[in-house]
Amino acid sequence: MSRGSRSVDRAKGVLEVDWALFGELSRALALKVARDWDPDLVVGIATAGVIPGATVAAILDVEFHSMLISRRYHAETVRDTPAVFGQVPAAVRNSRVLVVDETCDSGATMRLAVSAMVNGGAAEVRTAVGFRTGNYQPTYFGMATDSAIVLPWDREILVDGELVLNPLYQGLLEP
Numbered sequence: 001m002s003r004g005s006r007s008v009d010r011a012k013g014v015l016e017v018d019w020a021l022f023g024e025l026s027r028a029l030a031l032k033v034a035r036d037w038d039p040d041l042v043v044g045i046a047t048a049g050v051i052p053g054a055t056v057a058a059i060l061d062v063e064f065h066s067m068l069i070s071r072r073y074h075a076e077t078v079r080d081t082p083a084v085f086g087q088v089p090a091a092v093r094n095s096r097v098l099v100v101d102e103t104c105d106s107g108a109t110m111r112l113a114v115s116a117m118v119n120g121g122a123a124e125v126r127t128a129v130g131f132r133t134g135n136y137q138p139t140y141f142g143m144a145t146d147s148a149i150v151l152p153w154d155r156e157i158l159v160d161g162e163l164v165l166n167p168l169y170q171g172l173l174e175p
Contacts, residue, residue, distance in 0.1 A: 014172050015131075015147040022152055025130045025142035026052055030059035032140045033098060033128060040095035045069050045113055049101035051153055052130050056100055065089035067116070069109050082109045088120035097122045103149050104129045107136025148172075 017025075033039065033056070041063040044053020050066045057064035068085040099113045110127050117125045126139040131149050150173060156163040165173060 013147040014150060014169075015145055016150045016155070016173060017130075017152055019152045022052070022130070023055075026055040027059060029100075029128055029130060029140060029142045030056045032142075033126075034060060036140075037098075037126060038096065039098040039126070041065060041089075041091055042098045042100055043067050043089060043092065043113070043117065045099065045101040045109060048103075048151060048154065049129075051151075052102055053100035056098070056128065060098075062098075063091060065091060067113065069113055069116075082112050084112060084116055088116050090120075092117050093121035094123050096124045096126075098126050098128055100128045102129065102151060103131040103133050104136045104138055104141075105134030107134070107138075110136060110138060 029052070039060065039062055042053050042057035042060065042065070044050040044057075044064065044066045046066045046068040047070070053066065054064050067088060069082050070085060097117045099110065099117060101109060101113070104110050104127075110129075114125050114127065128140040129138045130142045132138060132141040132144045133146065133149065150169055155166060155169065155173070157166050158164075
């Protein structure tokens with residue numbers, strides 16, 4: 001479950017990802033890419049796609065950049081469609097670019113990211129996610145699931161100097 005997706009279908013369940021699972025999925029994702037393709041750089045979609053993107057880039061030993069594409073940014077409301085905030089990294093020009101995000105459902109964010117990379121002059125763009133949660137088919141994915149995803153870096157937040165369960169997950173997870 002990413003920050004842009006607040007509703008959870010309880011019938012589909014919740015997949016709570018710990019750091020060990022995240023590490024293994026990132027490793028497996030990087031191996032899938034390496035066996036099939038040789039990207040010049042990885043662009044992680046901020047915010048939640050930066051951590052898996054940086055991890056995959058480190059394993060592949062390629063340059064890493066991030067780009068903010070969000071359904072919400074400094075706003076309390078969630079938009080129906082994502083928007084690009086910031087510029088496409090200049091390094092994408094004439095490069096083979098792997099765009100990485102944590103999950104994809106409808107593919108709206110990924111399609112926007114791919115379009116931005118192409119408009120930025122990328123020679124080729126492929127996509128990768130840790131979790132495919134909907135109908136959109138990224139080039140590479142670690143796991144397909146209908147469950148809402150709770151990522152290890154999103155489970156808890158700091159409030160008054162103490163780590164507490166993220167309010168997004170109240171009633172879904174044990175503290």
